[in-house]
Structures are given as structure tokens and as C-alpha cells.
Amino acid sequence: MNERTDSRTDPRAGPRIDAGAGRAAATRSRHPARALFWRLFAINGLVFTAGTFVLALSPATVSSPVLLTEIPVLIVGLAVIITANALLIRKSLAPLDALTTLMRRVDLLRAGDRLTDSGNGDLAQLIGTFNEMLERLEAERSASSAYALAAQEGERQRIARELHDEIGQSLTVALLSLKRVVDRAPEELREELRSAQETVRASLDEVRQVARRLRPGVLEDLGLHSALSALSSDFAEASGIAITREVDPGLPALSGEVELVLYRIAQEGLTNVARHSHARHVELSLRQEEGRLTLRIADDGRGGVRREGAGIRGMRERALLIGARLTVDSPPGGGTDVRLVVPPHAVKES
Structure with missing residues (x-):
């Protein structure tokens, strides 16, 4: 059946x-x-x-x-x-x-800009796909920036070593040779030789300063606090701009990557102040608040930064390496305030 x-x-x-x-x-x-x-x-x-x-x-x-x-x-x-x-x-x-x-x-240097789902079922997948695309692009940009900045740091260290070991040593030898020549030269030539000696000595000092800026040995040897102190002193001496430095003495132990990012951003921020701000005073501070580290470079210059140059974009790229947020507030006539906020997950507690 x-x-x-x-x-x-x-x-x-x-x-x-x-x-x-x-x-x-x-x-x-x-x-x-x-x-x-x-x-x-x-x-x-x-x-x-x-x-x-x-x-x-x-x-x-x-x-x-x-x-x-x-x-x-x-x-x-x-x-x-x-x-x-x-x-x-x-x-x-x-x-x-x-x-x-x-x-x-959208700007890949300003991470986290997303579109929220408004409840429209037909476009939810489109919105989600676009947000996923942004996440992939930001991850790729961060990885490529990390690679480029690592290569840049390596090249800076190489150039700093060559300046110190080769050019610096050569200038030192020339300076010692001039000293021996001055001691044996006739009286009428000594003044000119001493002038040449001072020129070589000034050149040697400049080479050492350039090498120190390229490779912050004090950061590796003495830590971030001493490195920022030396950076502030060098800035005030070179630019003639008064600087107030305030670093929280109770900072936690930081990874080498975080310390390098903080130092480089402080260095670039002070360089921008010396080049563009026409300021008379600048404040450099590093504080810890609610688990976050906040680096601030504020000046009393003319402000009015409308277009971000290579310096600020470079600082943004470095901030992305540690997941930090960089903001630049520059009203016309009101100075420029640069803030870097490092989230708690990037801060390694001691």
C-alpha cells in the first residue's frame, strides 16, 4: 500500500x-x-x-x-x-x-569615528559593513605606521651613532690638534687659531646636540622624568622661551614604547612652539588622572592653527601606536594647547 x-x-x-x-x-x-x-x-x-x-x-x-x-x-x-x-x-x-x-x-588618524545603527533593518548591514571597513583600515594604518616609525627610530639611532662616533670623534681630534698648534704657534697667529678652535668646539657641541635629539640616550639610561627635564632645558636654552615643567613624581612604570611616544610628542610639540607660535612662555606637564596619563604642551603664542602640518600628523600617528588620543586646541590669539591622553590599558602599573 x-x-x-x-x-x-x-x-x-x-x-x-x-x-x-x-x-x-x-x-x-x-x-x-x-x-x-x-x-x-x-x-x-x-x-x-x-x-x-x-x-x-x-x-x-x-x-x-x-x-x-x-x-x-x-x-x-x-x-x-x-x-x-x-x-x-x-x-x-x-x-x-x-x-x-x-x-x-572620516580620518584614519582619528580612530573611533563610527556610525551607530539607527534601527533601519535594511541599511543595518550596510552601516555594519562600513564600520568594519573602517576598523580594518585603521588597523592596517596603525600597523603600517608602527613599521614606518620603527624604521624611522632605527635610522635616527644609526645617524646619531655616526654623528657621535665618526663626526664627533673627528672634530674632537681636530680640536686637540688645534690646541697643540696654538701652543706652538707664533703670537701673531694665535688669535686666529683660537678663533678656529672655538668654531670647531661650537661645531662639536652642535653635533652632540643633534645626536642627542636623534637618540635620547637619557631616556634609555635615566627614564622619562630625566629625559623631559633635559628636553625642557635644551628647549629653553636654544629658543629663549621660558618653560614651566611639571611631571607627576608618582607616575607608574611605563613600557619603553609608551615612554618613547610621550618623549617624541613632547619633543615635536616644543619644536612647533619654537618654530611657529611666537610665544613667550610654554607649559609642559605630565600627570596621571584616574588611571590615564595626560601630556600637555600649552603656549601663550598667536595660535590659529587651521591646517595640520606634517609635525602634528606625525604626533597623531605616534599616538595611534599606543591607542592614545591627541587633541590640538588653537584659537586665534589664544595660544595652542596640545594634549595627549593615554588610556589606562596602555599604562603598565608598577
Whole structure:
């Protein structure tokens, strides 16, 4: 006896139906444009269906030919349908405006700028995909910046060693030779030789300063506190700008990467002050507040930084290496305030 299997009662048929529905849902989720099309189609169909029912059930009639008294009724009905359709479609497509705005302002050096899901199911996947793309791009930018900055630090150390070991030693030998020549030279030549000796000595000092800026040996040997102190002293001596330094004595132990980022950003910030600010006074501070480290370089110069140059963008790239946030506040005539906030997870407690 043959039996026919009814898919409505056969328990084996149920999973096949559910699997088919799941595949269809997955297909729709992979095609947001198709889902958006069906949403707009449904909105228009609903609006025109509702308009048809209202006209059918209302006492209003339309003659043939149309009477002048019926024209206002038709215009009002058409206006209501168009307005309702426009409002529903505008609400459905509103996330696209926010997405376009984010696309225009997004900057990979300012991480964390994301678009929140507004609850629109059809565009949620598009928003999520865009946010995932930003995360991938930021991760790739951070990795490439880390590689480039590591190569830059290596090149700086190489140049600093060459300046110290080769040029510095050569100038030292020349200085000692000049001293012996001065001691044996006739009186009428000694003044000129002493002038040449001072020139060589000044050149040697400059080479040592350049090498010290390229490779902060004091940072490796004595730590961040001493390195910032030496940096402040060198800045005040070279620029003639008064500087106030305040470093929290209770700072936790930091990794070498965090210390180097803090030092380099402080160095670049002070360099920008000396070059562009026309300031008379600058404040350098490093404090710990609620687990966060805050590095601040503030001057009383002319301010008005409108376009970020290579120096500030370089500081932003270094900040990304440790997940820190860099802000630059520079109102015209109000000086420039640079702040670097290092989050707690990047601070290694002692």
C-alpha cells in the first residue's frame, strides 16, 4: 500500500522548509540593495493601496468629464499620498545621509569615528559593513605606521651613532690638534687659531646636540622624568622661551614604547612652539588622572592653527601606536594647547 507524505504533517519536511527560508533570509541579508528595493516597493504599494481604499470608501465621486468642484478633492488626495510616500521613504533612507557625512569627515588618524545603527533593518548591514571597513583600515594604518616609525627610530639611532662616533670623534681630534698648534704657534697667529678652535668646539657641541635629539640616550639610561627635564632645558636654552615643567613624581612604570611616544610628542610639540607660535612662555606637564596619563604642551603664542602640518600628523600617528588620543586646541590669539591622553590599558602599573 502506497502512502503519500503530506509536507504539512511529515516532521521530516519541516527542516527542509526552515532551511530554505534560512537560505532566502541569508540571500536577502547579502543583498542590501535588493532588500531596500523591496522596502521602497512595499512603502509605495501600501501608500497607494491605502489611498485607493480611502477614495473607494469615501463619499467623494469623480465624474466624467471631471467637474471643477471635484478637482480640489483630487488635488488634496494626491498631495496626501505624495506627502505620506515622501515621509516614509525619507525616514527609510535617512541613515544614508549620516553615512555620507561620515565618509566625508572620516580620518584614519582619528580612530573611533563610527556610525551607530539607527534601527533601519535594511541599511543595518550596510552601516555594519562600513564600520568594519573602517576598523580594518585603521588597523592596517596603525600597523603600517608602527613599521614606518620603527624604521624611522632605527635610522635616527644609526645617524646619531655616526654623528657621535665618526663626526664627533673627528672634530674632537681636530680640536686637540688645534690646541697643540696654538701652543706652538707664533703670537701673531694665535688669535686666529683660537678663533678656529672655538668654531670647531661650537661645531662639536652642535653635533652632540643633534645626536642627542636623534637618540635620547637619557631616556634609555635615566627614564622619562630625566629625559623631559633635559628636553625642557635644551628647549629653553636654544629658543629663549621660558618653560614651566611639571611631571607627576608618582607616575607608574611605563613600557619603553609608551615612554618613547610621550618623549617624541613632547619633543615635536616644543619644536612647533619654537618654530611657529611666537610665544613667550610654554607649559609642559605630565600627570596621571584616574588611571590615564595626560601630556600637555600649552603656549601663550598667536595660535590659529587651521591646517595640520606634517609635525602634528606625525604626533597623531605616534599616538595611534599606543591607542592614545591627541587633541590640538588653537584659537586665534589664544595660544595652542596640545594634549595627549593615554588610556589606562596602555599604562603598565608598577
